[in-house]
Amino acid sequence: MADSNLPSDADLRAEYSETERQIFDAALRVFARKGRAGARMQEIADAADINKAMLHYYFRNKETLYGEVFAFTMRRFMASFGASLKEAPTFAETLRVFIDGYVEFVRTNQDAMRLMVNENLAGGTHLGEHLKRLKASGDAPPQIFVEKVEAAVASGEIRAVDPDHTLVSVISTCIFFFVMRPTVQTIHAEAASDWGEFVEARKEHLFDLLYHGLVPDADA
Amino acid sequence: MADSNLPSDADLRAEYSETERQIFDAALRVFARKGRAGARMQEIADAADINKAMLHYYFRNKETLYGEVFAFTMRRFMASFGASLKEAPTFAETLRVFIDGYVEFVRTNQDAMRLMVNENLAGGTHLGEHLKRLKASGDAPPQIFVEKVEAAVASGEIRAVDPDHTLVSVISTCIFFFVMRPTVQTIHAEAASDWGEFVEARKEHLFDLLYHGLVPDADA
DNA sequence: GTCTATATCTCGATAGAC
DNA sequence: GTCTATCGAGATATAGAC
Known part of the structure; x- marks a missing residue:
């Protein structure tokens, strides 16, 4: 946690025992x-290589297990690549880091992504407090990206776009093709092979x- | 079905009885x-205002009911706004029609969208044959859009982008914010109000x- | 903490009267 | 075609020995 007030992966996992991590x-x-x-x-239980009764010993029931897993996953979502994003010197570099960071994070955490999308599709009851904490931290990639967009608009490095809509657009293009992977692979030959x-x-x-x-026309 | 070989909404519904449509x-x-x-x-059954036993009378079991509903929904996804897209005179107009068409379709068919996304997240077992038919028809919005992009690239109206990736990007930005609506509304004040x-x-x-x-720089 | 056995319950599906 | 009653599978959850 050297350069971030968000918990690292190791920090998050240290809260739990070996068995609990297996279950998670x-x-x-x-x-x-x-x-x-x-x-x-x-x-x-089978996947965690423990007895089914142990699940109920560590987590009272399915509800609380889901809740804990979701909370854990959310915090991990927040704690990814804020640092390198802050250091990006130009907006081009910011955009590259953001795209690369998000795509790589989703590529290597597809189950976390699926959980997030499922939760949103189901109404997002569990999202509330976690997103507020995310917003309050001010140190997560989305916040930093929005600030960088605002700065780049102010300096004229990019056009006068809406930062929030831009954030939504960029994230959409980085994630949605993972969500729709079966469809994309059916339509797109290279994606399948x-x-x-x-x-x-x-x-x-x-x-x-x-x-x-995002950038202005070359002659502008 | 005047100017399309895809079935219209009315055509699709005509296949089913009143009760079956309620169930659907x-x-x-x-x-x-x-x-x-x-x-x-x-x-x-409650939502369809019929007895639970009637569900099994009309559709043997949950599996087949889901299969029929999914197939019906897929065909509707294909049959939306191909015609107006074909007629668009410029690429700018094509893009406007495509964005507007997709956003409006998803806005008014959010359950269909949810079903599609759920199916993809679950592995997309049911997608196969339907997507092949979609591809073979050659008359659905995605195909037309790709052709229009290819033509616009060839004529120099837009830059030399990859048409397939462009399609995926545009669709992502049109749909994903609906998928993540709870999250978007928590972060974005206007979306919530x-x-x-x-x-x-x-x-x-x-x-x-x-x-x-997509367009070339103004001085190019 | 760990396991076996079992209680309890929800839900899909069917039987059978009308 | 429609309904009530019920069966039986399968899942969550717990009791209780070790």
Whole structure:
């Protein structure tokens, strides 16, 4: 936590015992893949390599287990790549770091992403307090990005765009293709044959499209 | 079906009886909001204002009901606004129609959108044949849009972007903020107080951002 | 803390009268 | 076609020995 007031991955995990961490990993996997209602306590127990009764020993019931897993996942979402984003010298660099950071984070945390999307689709009852904390911290990538956009607009480095809408647009393009991966792979040949290659190509495309969308015309 | 080989909304509904349509509407609502596993046959029956046993009379079981509802929803997704898109004279107009068409379609069919996203998150087992038909029809908005992008690139009206990636990017920005609506509303004040206004503002922002992202610099 | 056995309950599905 | 009553699978949760 050297240069951030957000907890690191290690910090978050230190709160829990070995067994609890096993349960967490297993529960995240199952909740993300099967959904909150479709998840089976037995399957979580099997995945965590413990007895089913132990699940109820560590977490009273399915509800509280889900709640804890969701809270843990949210905090991890917040604690990713704020630092390198702050240091970016130009807006072009800011945009590159933001796109790369988000795409890589989602690529390597697809279950966390699925949990987030599922929760939003279901109405987002659990989101409330966590998002407020995120907002209050002022140190998470979305906040920093918005500030950088505001600064770049003020300095004339980019056009007079709405920072909040821009944030939503950039995040959408970085995440949604992971959400719709089965559809994308059915339609797009390259995505089906080599997903990793497709993701790399996509980062390039996104920077190109969004950077040109944001900077003023060359003769302006 | 005057100027399209895709079925219209009325065509689709004509296949089913009054009671079946009631069931469809109810099932779509419940499946979309609660997910495939979380949906309860009792709740669907209540929403359709029929007896639970009648559900099993019309549709053998939950599986087939879900399958039929999903297939119906997919066909509706395909059959929306292909015609007006074809007629767009300039690329700017094409982009406007596409953004407006997608945003409005999702705005007025949020349950259909939820079903699609849920299905993709769950692995997209049911997507296969439907997407192939969509691809084969050659008459759905995504195909037309890709063709228009290719033509605009060839004519120099827009920069040399990858049409497929561009399609994914545009659709992402049109849909994802609906998916994450609870999160967006927690972070963004205007979205929380007046969602309709936010959606309108978003359409403007998207056209501005993406059009500038696609057209060549003014002095080129 | 860990496990087996079991209680309890929800929900999908069916039987059978009308 | 419609309804009531109920069955039976499968899931959550707990009791209680070790």
